Amino acid sequence: MNIGKLIRMNRLFAHPSGRLCSVAVDHLLGYSYGLPDGLKHIRETLAAVVAAGPDAVTMHKGIAASVWQPYAGKVPLILQSTLARADMEVFEQGATPEDAVRLGADGFALAAFMGGPTEAARLRVIADCVREAARYDMPVICHIYPRRFDGGPHITFEPEDVAWVVRCAAEMGVDVIKAPYCGDVQAHAQIVADCPVPLVAAGGPRTETLKDALQLMADVVQSGARGATIGRNIWGFPDVTAATRAFKAVIHDGKTPQEAQQLVGL
Numbered sequence: 001m002n003i004g005k006l007i008r009m010n011r012l013f014a015h016p017s018g019r020l021c022s023v024a025v026d027h028l029l030g031y032s033y034g035l036p037d038g039l040k041h042i043r044e045t046l047a048a049v050v051a052a053g054p055d056a057v058t059m060h061k062g063i064a065a066s067v068w069q070p071y072a073g074k075v076p077l078i079l080q081s082t083l084a085r086a087d088m089e090v091f092e093q094g095a096t097p098e099d100a101v102r103l104g105a106d107g108f109a110l111a112a113f114m115g116g117p118t119e120a121a122r123l124r125v126i127a128d129c130v131r132e133a134a135r136y137d138m139p140v141i142c143h144i145y146p147r148r149f150d151g152g153p154h155i156t157f158e159p160e161d162v163a164w165v166v167r168c169a170a171e172m173g174v175d176v177i178k179a180p181y182c183g184d185v186q187a188h189a190q191i192v193a194d195c196p197v198p199l200v201a202a203g204g205p206r207t208e209t210l211k212d213a214l215q216l217m218a219d220v221v222q223s224g225a226r227g228a229t230i231g232r233n234i235w236g237f238p239d240v241t242a243a244t245r246a247f248k249a250v251i252h253d254g255k256t257p258q259e260a261q262q263l264v265g266l
Contacts, residue, residue: 011106
């Protein structure tokens with residue numbers, strides 16, 4: 001690993017735990033039409049997230065260019081490039097690794113929904129981004145999700161499906177992989193063990209309670225994964241700063257969900 005990439009990777013995984021607790025506000029087209037309040041009021045949400053000191057924040061380039069100035073250099077930035085939905089009616093790249101360099105990002109992210117006739121094309125996009133990012137020593141973080149099509153396209157959490165897409169991303173040469181937690185600690189531990197690069201978990205679908213989301217993270221940590229990137233299970237709750245701190249307590253400090261909530265006053 002060249003020194004430029006090593007510096008950026010070390011910024012992302014700077015916590016002594018060796019794990020990443022990052023927050024994503026990059027959902028954009030994932031909600032089709034309209035935005036939840038947590039994304040609609042992006043300035044307030046970013047201020048609340050940064051107040052908790054996350055390890056990184058992932059966003060699209062327009063938000064980075066227009067809203068991120070107060071936090072520039074204080075929290076690592078990950079630039080999201082992909083515009084996509086699980087049904088694959090939308091799949092485009094909205095940014096390049098060069099954009100990530102120009103914005104001062106420490107990572108370049110792209111997303112892929114696998115399964116079906118489009119998966120080879122998705123892998124080609126990943127490979128192309130890895131090739132371009134190598135020119136700048138920019139780490140590539142692949143957000144990859146397996147799909148099944150019974151009852152319409154949907155993300156699957158079956159261990160064999162998660163293991164397959166993790167291997168696909170690794171084969172394309174990415175530096176960090178974000179994939180769904182499969183729901184079974186032992187099975188996910190095997191996926192982690194078989195992955196040659198850092199594997200972090202997606203924050204998962206919106207849970208009924210914060211405690212449920214924190215329990216998912218506790219299981220992720222137990223599996224040996226290198227942390228998580230959380231979106232709606234942080235900015236989807238009223239106290240964004242406290243929720244972020246609670247996730248940090250679970251991911252970095254090994255607190256139980258109950259301990260984490262008590263620690264942050266929830």
